Amino acid sequence: GAGVSQSPRYKVAKRGQDVALRCDPISGHVSLFWYQQALGQGPEFLTYFQNEAQLDKSGLPSDRFFAERPEGSVSTLKIQRTQQEDSAVYLCASSQDRTDTQYFGPGTRLTVL
């Protein structure tokens, strides 16, 4: 079946621009996660949704980062007024339940100039 998909795969933004990154989880998966992976590092947790409820946003680095999942399926990660330090690969993962195996998407590589 179809896996987790993310779009766009690559995004180049000028410093100060707003960006929106999309995640389509595996159909029927209740839990959805966002991670940030800087070059040469492992993924770092950003936020977690159970259906449409954002239950943990402790990893969001600043109030410029905002995530939503209004209908409990597709999720969008929005970054306002992008900065160079936001350059990273943003990974989305989904699972049937919060304790189940997380399946990762291909990621969106964001480059802020």
Next chain:
Amino acid sequence: AQSVSQHNHHVILSEAASLELGCNYSYGGTVNLFWYVQYPGQHLQLLLKYFSGDPLVKGIKGFEAEFIKSKFSFNLRKPSVQWSDTAEYFCAVSMYSSASKIIFGSGTRLSIRP
């Protein structure tokens, strides 16, 4: 804060050599442990996981890992590597009390010489 340490940043082996990648975590409570792999150009995928029970866990492609609670370790092993094992390997942990949040190590790049 909880953390995961992977001591080897880059490992180079010849085919048929044995592999052991080290992983240590810092957390005193009950944990779930994972090894993820990312092959060149592919998504992160689960190699194996430990939630409870037998501390020796077998995963896909002949990999196994042993949870040693007293050493806070979860080392990955394979008796004989193949060229196709070339990839980035990530150790990860989640706390039982917060099972949704996975904390990853910085990864080990494995290069296999044919």
